[in-house]
Amino acid sequence: MKFPLIFAIAFAALLATPVFAVDLLTPDEAVKRMFLTAEKVDQETKTLSPDQLSKLSAKLGGKLYAIKKPAGANEAQYTIYYSVKGGKRVSMAIVEEQEDKWGALQFIIVVDLATKKVENMAMLKYVDGRARTLSNRTFLKTFFGKSASDPIAIGNDIDGVSGATVSSDMLCFMVKKVLAINAIINP
Secondary structure (H helix, E strand, C coil): CHHHHHHHHHHHHHHHCCCCCEECCCHHHHHHHHCCCCCEEEEEEEECCHHHHHHHHHHCCCCCCCCECCCCCCCCEEEEEEEEECCEEEEEEEEEEEEECCEEEEEEEEEECCCCEEEEEEEEEECCHHHHHHHCHHHHHHHCCCECCCCCCECCCECCCCCCHHHHHHHHHHHHHHHHHHHHHCC
């Protein structure tokens, strides 16, 4: 009697666990969607100095990754996209990726350069099926208007997604990281 129950539970767990990444948007598609009204989009690769990396780590509680470093990630180098209107850069975006024991999450996060607040964001890819719920626009809007001075924490100023607690925490970390990078490179 125990064997069929154990087999059924194991089989259900196997079906519930995806083994491949789901790409929702490419970085280029995401930039176009985030900057629909831009007259042009500038793209720059920024390499943070050791001092800037140290400041970034300090702003993030002594770490650069929520759980573990994604394979092939360069912690000092970031591609920054700028929305240009009237000849002036008005917003910046970074595609940020974090990885946990289930796989990678990738988001584009847009920051208004004048207010230094989150302006927009979208999910680009996920591996764990539970994380898919983080792409819900209503949930993502809870980050809009957040700045580096906000807690940006589940149970504080952000309501987590049920069943995706670890992924929700990782997204909070990503938003904090992008806001911190903006504060360092666009003081």
